Amino acid sequence: MILTWLGIGGLWLAAWVGVGVPLDLAWWPSLIVPGAWAVGIARRRRGWLAVGFLLSVGLAIGVGFGGQPIASLVVTALALWTWDLSHLWVYYPQRGDRQATRLARAARLRSSVLCAAGLLGGVGVSSLSVSLPFLGLVGGAIALWLGLVLLVRGVGRAYRAGGEASGNRSSSSELTL
């Protein structure tokens, strides 16, 4: 929970720093972003979390437009991290249970690794200077899209229901008052 709040605060601060630490009134509407996250976490609503994530990406785009691509990538990575952690907070029942804590720790580790990899990948790509023809870019995007769709379908097939059930093993016992 604390990490989730750290993520929310961190992404907003990163965006603030990214746009040059402004103090004028035009900046303050950006507080809607942590506000949406806060509502989603407090009310355990996935919809509000999605709004928070979407607004965070919007904030990152804004930072990117300000000419700070690294800062915008940091904001996006922190948004993804917060997105994962807030879902963990909303979904994981039996908080406090040792097993649940262990699972949540594993999930946090995976999320951190993926976000860090995404950030590093983004930073790496931003430092590259490749000239691609427009059609090549479009083709690449379509290939990426198709790849993702195929991946999602493949995983969906892997997770299709295939459970078995077995019946009653009840044993009768003597009736005693």
Add this chain to the structure above:
Amino acid sequence: MATGKAKTEFTILVLLLVLGIGLRIAPVALLAFPIAIHLLGAHLLAAGGHRPRLVARRTLSAARVWEGQTVEIHTTVENHGSRVELLHVRGSLPLGLDLVDGTLDQVTNLGAKEVVSLQCRARARRGLYFFPGVRLAAQDFLGYMAWEDELPCPARLVALPRFERLVGVAIAPRRTLPQAGTAHSGRGGSGIEFFGAREYRPGDEIRRINWKALARLNELVVVEFEEERVADVAVVLDVRQEAYRGEGEQDLLDLAARGAAGLCQAFLAHGHRVGLLMYGTYLDWTYPGYGRRHGERLLGELARAQPGRSEVFAELRHLPTRLLRPGSVVALVSPLLPGDSEDLGMLAARGYHVLTLVPDPATVPAEGLGGEPEVALALRILQLERRGMVARLHAAGARPVVWDARYPLTPQARAGWRRAR
């Protein structure tokens, strides 16, 4: 299948790609990279575990218990496939079973061939219970792929009504069966209770001659005792919804079922042939029989008694007398409805030996009623109405016993039905 989270993230990724590439805005297109890597990585890691192949089993410590007893429920889920990162097992209890301790819900990580087991104890009230399946939700750590299903693992539990062993209930039906039993047959012969005296006929036992009468009348007179035989008994449990309306209706039906169970067992213990009719929804008739096994069968039938509604069986006048042997005993267990006393009177007038056990609804504790004067007044009116009905039953020869639920049935039944006639 992909979850809402994955779909949301995928949509944002596509939007960023379309905007960034379509409008040639590099900062926007750049943001797609971390999201794409995050999404791709999460999906690849989620696909590491293949199709969850789970098997659920449920065992109960007993298939039959007495009402109020606890039963241990043990549910296991075994993973026959590869590792499931996050498994949420959600069991549930049928309505009427109260969880005493243990858990029905667990989140765990289940490796291949591993087993997760849930154990709980539940207290059962009277009833027949069919356990629902176990709901399982599996997903990866970050919730990108999810699988949800219900594995049926049927189990059946019967909570039999507790009953008192009634003693001292005497019956004297008009017709009896040929076997020797305890019901007063209304015929002279061998027995215990004095029946009458008549003149000696050849073949009479010498020990039956009343010597004092011989001395007084100078005639041979023999003493006869009332023959005791086995009788046909139909125990009728009233399950009409109308009779069990209001607060604590289930408690009242449980009480009535206990009374019916006590009567069935008492009559069976005396060797009578006992049938059971649950009157209210449909023709729920258990054919008459004898013995312990039949007694257990009747208890099982009483366990599943639930109030029901039917236009046909709304009044007792439609009691299917074709099922009841003429002149037999009809023991009705009912809180009574207006008009029932007249119908029972007609039944008695047709030659049936009618016994009526009336569980008093006013004595069944109802927590939601409160102690307002209006409630007290309503209860008083209810009691007066019931007294009127009971008085009419007395007059009609339906031999009512009003059962005060706060006290055991045995002394009340003995007081009301001690004498056969």
